[in-house]
Amino acid sequence: xxxxxxxxxxxxxxxxxxxxxxxxxxxxxxxxxxxxxxxxxxxxxxxxxxxxxxxxxxxxxxxxxxxxxxxxxxxxxxxxxxxxxxxxxxxxxxxxxxxxxxxxxxxxxxxxxxxxxxxxxxxxxxxxxxxxxxxxxxxxxxxxxxxxxxxxxxxxxxxxxxxxxxxxxxxxxxxxxxxxxxxxxxxxxxxxxxxxxxxxxxxxxxxxxxxxxxxxxxxxxxxxxxxxxxxxxxxxxxxxxxxxxxxxxxxxxxxxxxxxxxxxxxxxxxxxxxxxxxxxxxxxxxxxxxxxxxxxxxxxxxxxxxxxxxxxxxxxxxxxxxxxxxxxxxxxxxxxxxxxxxxxxxxxxxxxxxxxxxxxxxxxxxxxxxxxxxxxxxxxxxxxxxxxxxxxxxxxxxxxxxxxxxxxxxxxxxxxxxxxxxxxxxxxx
Numbered sequence: 001x002x003x004x005x006x007x008x009x010x011x012x013x014x015x016x017x018x019x020x021x022x023x024x025x026x027x028x029x030x031x032x033x034x035x036x037x038x039x040x041x042x043x044x045x046x047x048x049x050x051x052x053x054x055x056x057x058x059x060x061x062x063x064x065x066x067x068x069x070x071x072x073x074x075x076x077x078x079x080x081x082x083x084x085x086x087x088x089x090x091x092x093x094x095x096x097x098x099x100x101x102x103x104x105x106x107x108x109x110x111x112x113x114x115x116x117x118x119x120x121x122x123x124x125x126x127x128x129x130x131x132x133x134x135x136x137x138x139x140x141x142x143x144x145x146x147x148x149x150x151x152x153x154x155x156x157x158x159x160x161x162x163x164x165x166x167x168x169x170x171x172x173x174x175x176x177x178x179x180x181x182x183x184x185x186x187x188x189x190x191x192x193x194x195x196x197x198x199x200x201x202x203x204x205x206x207x208x209x210x211x212x213x214x215x216x217x218x219x220x221x222x223x224x225x226x227x228x229x230x231x232x233x234x235x236x237x238x239x240x241x242x243x244x245x246x247x248x249x250x251x252x253x254x255x256x257x258x259x260x261x262x263x264x265x266x267x268x269x270x271x272x273x274x275x276x277x278x279x280x281x282x283x284x285x286x287x288x289x290x291x292x293x294x295x296x297x298x299x300x301x302x303x304x305x306x307x308x309x310x311x312x313x314x315x316x317x318x319x320x321x322x323x324x325x326x327x328x329x330x331x332x333x334x335x336x337x338x339x340x341x342x343x344x345x346x347x348x349x350x351x352x353x354x355x356x357x358x359x360x361x362x363x364x365x366x367x368x369x370x371x372x373x374x375x376x377x378x379x380x381x382x383x384x385x386x387x388x389x390x391x392x393x394x395x396x397x398x399x400x401x402x403x404x405x406x407x408x409x410x411x412x413x414x415x416x417x418x419x420x421x422x423x424x425x426x427x428x429x
Contacts, residue, residue, distance in 0.1 A: 023280075026287035026341065034294040045297070046290045053289045054282065057242060058164050063278040064245035065155050069116050070270035071252040072107065072223065075261050080219025081106055082124045087213045090205035094192040096134060097142045100125055101192070104146030105185040106220070108153040109227040110248070114335070114372055118147025118380045122387045130389050132203050138195075140388060141400020144380040145188055148369035148408075151335070153181030155230055155245065158339060158365055161285055165292070165343050168357045170241045171234050172426040176358045177365065178231070179425055180415065184366075187407050195403075222255045235429070281336065288340035315353045319416055322346060323367070323409065330371025335379070339368055359422045363412065370408050373401040 011029065034042035053059070072078065081103050089098040103121045108114075122143045129139040151158040154174035163170035196202050208216075230248040233239035239247060256262050313321065329338050343364070350360050372380040381397045388397075415421055 023283035023287040026284070026291050030287065030291040030294040034290075034297070037294075038297065042294070042297075046293060049289050049293050050286050053164075053286050056164060057240075058160060058170055059282065059285065061155075061160055061170070061242045061245040062157055062281055063274060064242065064249050065157055065160075066113070066277050066281075067270060067274040068110065068226070068245065068249045068252055069113050070274050071249065071256060072110055072226075073116060073120050074266055074269060075252070075256045075259065077219075077222055077255070078103070078107060078120045078124050080216075081223060082121065082128075084216040084219040086128070087208045087216045090208060092193070093196040093202045094189070095203050095205055096125065096129055096132065097138060097192045097196075098189050100129075100139070100142040101146045101149075101185055101188045104143070104149050105153060105181070106223055106227075108150040108181070110155075110223050110230070110252075113157060114147050114150035114369070115379055115383055117150035118143055118383045119387065121146065122384050126387060126389055132205070134203055135201060136388070136390065136392060137396045137400035138192075138201070139400070140384050140397040141402070141404060142188070142192065144373050144378070144384045144397055144401040145404030145407075146185075147380045147383070148372045148404075149181055149185060152177050152184065152362070152365050152369060154178055155248075156365065157281065158335065158368060159361060160241065161281070161336070161339065162343065162361045162364060164285070165288060165340065166347050166357055166361070168361055169426075172358050172429065173361045174231065174234060174241075175426045175429065176362050176422045179421055180362055180366070180411075183421065184408070184411055187411060188404060191403060191407055226251050226255075284336055284340055288344070291341075292344045313353075315350075315355060316416065318350065318353055319355070319363070322350075322363075323412060326364075326367035327370060327374065327409075330367065330378075331374050335368035335371050338371055339364060356419065356423060358426055359415075359419050362422045363415065366408060366412050366415075370405055373405050 031042065031046060034046065038045075082099060085099040085102045085106075086096055089095060089102065092098055100121060103125070104117050107117050107121055125143060126139065130136070150156070154177050156174070156177060159173040159177060160170050162168065163173050226248050229251050230244045233244045233247055234241065253262075256266070326338070326342075329342070346364075347357070347360065351357065372378055375381060375394075375398050378398075378401070381394065381401060385394050385397050
């Protein structure tokens with residue numbers, strides 16, 4: 001039975017690598033395996049699972065957070081954020097590279113999408129970076145790595161999906177991602193500072209008067225207020241995950257109206273793009289739940305768990321093995337498919353070893369972040385490469401992002417040594 005499970009997983013990954021739609025591959029294997037085991041009765045069971053999944057309250061937050069990100073993307077808030085951070089960090093060694101990380105962190109705190117974060121901040125930042133003469137590899141690498149913060153700093157669509165699949169509190173996951181997200185951002189900025197001082201590649205910027213800095217800082221208050229609305233309403237118990245997403249979306253829409261940016265064209269672009277993204281995500285989620293059903297009723301998931309735990313690996317050894325596993329898998333799969341395809345197999349194993357489900361959720365998210373900047377299928381690498389103003393090769397982005405991938409692995413080891421970094425804030429709820 002274990003051999004069948006491994007063969008099925010390899011077949012699923014292989015079909016995904018051939019370019020077949022993720023949801024179709026997972027549904028095909030789930031329904032095919034379920035019918036072989038139970039016949040047509042599995043179709044009836046999977047239909048009720050699909051209906052129940054689409055009616056799950058927590059998943060209603062996904063389209064709302066996606067739409068919130070679209071509002072921020074198309075309203076001009078990103079431009080004002082970048083100008084404010086550039087005025088603050090321009091004179092620091094590393095200059096606009098720090099600005100890239102800071103903007104990505106703040107945009108991540110309101111959008112929930114890594115690809116949208118990298119694309120938005122990259123579009124705003126790259127012309128300025130090129131104009132000031134920053135080394136292109138450093139510039140592209142900082143943007144690709146900074147974009148990964150989109151799924152770690154709450155709110156995060158990936159955390160919502162993980163919470164739904166594992167029956168883990170999404171609010172606790174959001175709170176658990178806050179401190180690691182900030183610390184990882186600071187680690188990125190520390191690396192930029194050390195590298196700039198060690199290599200002497202500092203780019204000089206003219207001083208910005210304090211009056212001008214204070215004026216530009218006003219560009220930060222709108223995204224900060226949206227973030228406070230979303231996370232504050234959750235932390236204080238005023239709103240659920242769905243309600244906080246709706247509140248953030250309404251506040252963002254209000255800012256668009258006050259700025260005079262509201263138009264039929266803007267709303268059409270936001271709604272159409274959000275519908276496409278949400279449809280793709282929810283189809284994958286439904287397929288993942290049907291696959292979970294097949295694993296559950298066939299007993300394959302339980303047998304795989306017993307098989308893995310029979311090796312006698314400790315909790316730490318298992319987590320080391322999973323780091324290698326996800327590092328290799330992230331080279332060939334996108335983050336969402338990697339998450340939904342592996343959680344049904346890995347979550348029961350680590351749960352049996354006593355790993356905290358909230359901590360493991362942050363672990364999975366960081367592994368997905370790592371997959372965003374590891375070639376050959378690192379999504380953020382292609383996003384940043386696609387918006388760069390010159391015609392350089394992809395190798396520039398890969399080499400530029402490599403130090404940040406090492407930092408993520410080291411940061412994961414830090415979380416393994418001190419799990420309280422993740423669990424302290426949720427435990428204080």
